[in-house]
Amino acid sequence: MSVEPSAGPHAVASANVPGEPAVQPSEAKATSAAPKGSTALRYSFDGGLSAPIVDAGGRLPLKVRKVAGGELSxxxxxxxxxxxxxxxxxxxxxxxxxxxxxxxxxxxxxxPGQADFSYGASVLVKSSETSKGANVMQKGFSVGDSQFKLQVDGVAGRPSCVVVGTGRSTIYVALASRSVADGRWHRIECSRSSALLTVAVDGAVVGQAAIPPSLSIVNTGPLCIGGKGTSANNDQFVGVIDDVFVTRSA
Structure with missing residues (x-):
């Protein structure tokens, strides 16, 4: 797991589910009805990058931020x-x-505060595209803040879901037992349900971590997709992202 460069010592709590499910990745576009709960927002990107990039409800526009010749397509x-x-x-x-x-x-x-919620995306990552830091999506930071994040870090390309509570120093990680770095599309969903954080790939739960029921996530940070910012150590995602979503409990 990649931690912001300004981070001091942290306790990290994680767990995973052994075994790899024999699930075929879905090639179909996900729908907003796929995650449980009421959809807070979902980006399909079907309008391209030249027009305003808004979610399916026409809210929360996204801007392209690029440095050192970086481009999105x-x-x-x-x-x-x-x-x-x-x-x-x-x-x-x-x-x-x-x-x-x-x-x-x-x-x-x-x-989400203390409420149940889920977030995730569809990703396509090749085995040659993995790195020690690859953020799919993130809101907030782990130091002096609170956070929820989805990443595909490490050479193995195993996705993980990360949450940090307001006023807490422990980073909770649900690490998947399988890789998604095989050049095929995979749907990754992170879910917080009371005292449990889970990561699912193509509909099968492949990792989990216990979290305090009182953990609350409230921060002033924007939603970032593909990296946590544009600094040199921005945990740049390499590959393709689609159907980004965040849901809240009804």
Missing amino acids: AVPHAGGLAVRFPPRCDHYGAESCARAILQSGPADFLN
């Missing part, structure tokens, strides 16, 4: 479009590495 996926992020850099964390992300403005309505 719209690519076909299941009858619509998805977003391809910059290629892998041989010198991870270097200022010369191309970076590009999508970032919203204020998104307080996405703060």
Whole structure:
């Protein structure tokens, strides 16, 4: 798991579910009805990157932020479009590495507090595109803040769901027991249900971590897709992302 560069010592709690489910990745575009609960927002990216990038409800516009020649491109996926992020850099964390992300403005309505919620996306990552830091989506930070995050970190390309509570120092991680870095589309969903954080791939739960029922996530951070920002150590995602969603309990 990648931690923000300003982070001090933290306790990290994680657990995973052994075994790999024999599930075929879905090539169909996900629908807003796929996650449980009421959908707070969902991005299909089918309108491309030139027009205003808004969610299915026309809310929370995203802006393209890019540094050092980083570019985003719209690519076909299941009858619509998805977003391809910059290629892998041989010198991870270097200022010369191309970076590009999508970032919203204020998104307080996405703060789940102590309520059950879920978030995730469909991703396509090749085995040659993995790195030690690859953020699919993130809101908030782990230091002096609170956070929820989905990442596909490490050479193995195993996704993980991360939450940090307001006023707490422990980083809770649900790490998947399987890789998604096989050049095929996979649907990843993170779910917080009371005292349990789970990660599911293609509809099968493949990792979990116990969390305090009182853990609350409230922060002023924007929603970031493809990286936590544009600094050199931005945990740049490499690959393709589609159908980003956040839900809240009804």
